[in-house]
Amino acid sequence: MADLEDVQRLVNALPGVAEGERRDHRSWLVGGKVFAWERPFSKADLKRYASAPVPEGPIVALVTDGLEDKEALLQAHPTFLFTISxxxxxxxxxxxxxxxxxxxxxxALEDAWLVSAPADLAERFLxxxxE
Structure with missing residues (x-):
């Protein structure tokens, strides 16, 4: 079980990361692009769930390498990855x-970082x- 402190620690281990803010919550950028951010549910999100159970605990949003990648990730990791409308x-x-x-x-953080990282930085990291 991970928490936001784990996210911060793991993100800090990636090269070229800067911390920012997105809608009053932490976000993480590389090469000026956001690749991960805290994503609590808004009132509108909660309303969309109606009577269905709402995922609990801290949630982090991660960019993917397009919609096909998104679908593949959701299929591969349904226990901890999900989406909303x-x-x-x-x-x-x-x-x-x-x-x-x-x-x-x-x-998951490394994959999102790789989507946003400048090519030379990503190549060095990989x-x-x-090694």
Missing amino acids: HFDNYAAVLLQLEYADEAQLRR AERE
């Missing part, structure tokens, strides 16, 4: 920290990870 046609998934272990969270 607000994210329809938007290349991002939501990660429920309560159900992700540290390795799953690290991989080369170092393989």
Whole structure:
């Protein structure tokens, strides 16, 4: 089970990351692009759930490499990744920290980081990870 402190620690281990703010919540950027952000549910989000159970705990949104990648990730990791109607046609998934272990969270953050990182930075990171 991961938490926002784990997110912060893992994001800080990635090169070139800056912290920002998105709608009064933390966001993380690389190369000037947001790749992850805290994403609590809005009143409108909660209303859309109606009587269905609302995912609990802290939620982090992560960019994906397009809508096909988004669908593949949702299929591969249904225990901790999900989406909501607000994210329809938007290349991002939501990660429920309560159900992700540290390795799953690290991989998801790295994948989102790679989508947004400048090519040279991403190439260096991948080369170092393989060593």
